[in-house]
Amino acid sequence: MVSTVQTVAVIGSGYMGGGIAQVLALAGCQVVLGDLDAETAARSYDRLTEQAAAFEAAGLFPADATDTIRAGLRPAASLEDAVADVDYVTEAVPEVRAIKADVLRRISAAARADTIIGSNTSAIPISELARSVTLPARFLGVHWMNPAPFIPGVELIAPEHTDPEVVDRIEHLLRRAGKVPARVSDSPGFVANRLQFALFKEAALMVEEGLATAEQVDLVVSNAFGFRLALFGPFAIADMAGLDVYNSSYESLQAEYGDRLAAPRSLAELVESGHLGIKSGGGYLAIDPAQQQELLAHRDSAYARLSRLRAELGTAPGLSVS
Incomplete structure (x- = not known):
């Protein structure tokens, strides 16, 4: 007790x-x-x-x-x-x-x-x-x-x-x-802020390099991968998308940005061994293959309902995008 x-x-x-x-x-x-x-x-x-x-x-x-x-x-x-x-x-x-x-x-x-x-x-x-x-x-x-x-x-x-x-x-x-x-674990920033501040630094670099405005970055994040993050963590999203897709994308990113954006070792090893996410029966997470279609149906329903909620809420006061 x-x-x-x-x-x-x-x-x-x-x-x-x-x-x-x-x-x-x-x-x-x-x-x-x-x-x-x-x-x-x-x-x-x-x-x-x-x-x-x-x-x-x-x-x-x-x-x-x-x-x-x-x-x-x-x-x-x-x-x-x-x-x-x-x-x-x-x-x-x-x-x-x-x-x-x-x-x-x-x-x-x-x-x-x-x-x-x-x-x-x-x-x-x-x-x-x-x-x-x-x-x-x-x-x-x-x-x-x-x-x-x-x-x-x-x-x-x-x-x-x-x-x-x-x-x-x-x-x-x-x-x-x-x-x-x-x-x-006990490490500086723990999990939440280590991830949050890594994202913010990359977003700020894009603005500093003139690749996008702060408003454009926020528009993309809140309506793309950030939208997904309201419902699923990064590993669930990757497993559903396909780890081979992620690995190939990292090849393009590494060609442009160098090792800073090379594929994580764990990702490359999973793809090499044929573990591509839910489509191959396993990835980062232990997702029951028998529930694959149920999971994807839940994802689609959740995204649709979140879209309706965002439309109902409208743009946040004071912001031109949300």
Whole structure:
């Protein structure tokens, strides 16, 4: 049995921390907001409850969400007061190493010895931040996505020092909150931001080289492969498209851009061995061949429904393309 987390402190009650606090309060936790001082925490409490009311009125939060959040949150007089007697602390202060290190030291000194401590860092290795934590077996990375109330994915990063039971307890908490946790390795940027920033760098290079405008790049991404990524990950998309197609495309890219865009070794090896994706019975993913047609039918239906939803939503305010 996984011991349930009931009480939480969120340290850093700004945009990310505030969203995390709302989600965990809606999951039934008692959540304490800690920030620079009592006044900042109190202002955050007012902002978060007002925002919850607006989300509820717009149908983005469930009915009675405002009352639940109002009852489940409380501002603390200080960081130390916030973490003094809770099951779990999530640190969500700015992505500055010195600030995070100082805050984690203060949390360690003021929290119970059995309190789990998580960091919402976007890219700093957890093993590095662990140097500022007393009893690092209770420490892990818990990387939420922005905006926290509405993006389902959360990365769980647990280096060797982290107690496996700690990871289980936080994964259970996240699932209770309706999130989709993924356990990933402790490396800079983890999975989400390493991919996201690699894409952004390539997009920026295209603009800098005069190959496309920023608007043109966004138009292509949001209506082409980015459209698919709303429903499937890159390996599922590749397996459905055909790994031989991908490998041939990489040959053209390598001819122009060099080894930077050469085929990944794993892709070349799969194609060489005849594993071309679902059309050959196997690729990167273990997809049941008996469900191939069912998968493709699901894909087509999902894409059609997503197209209708996008048409219904229209162009995002302030953007000329979406």
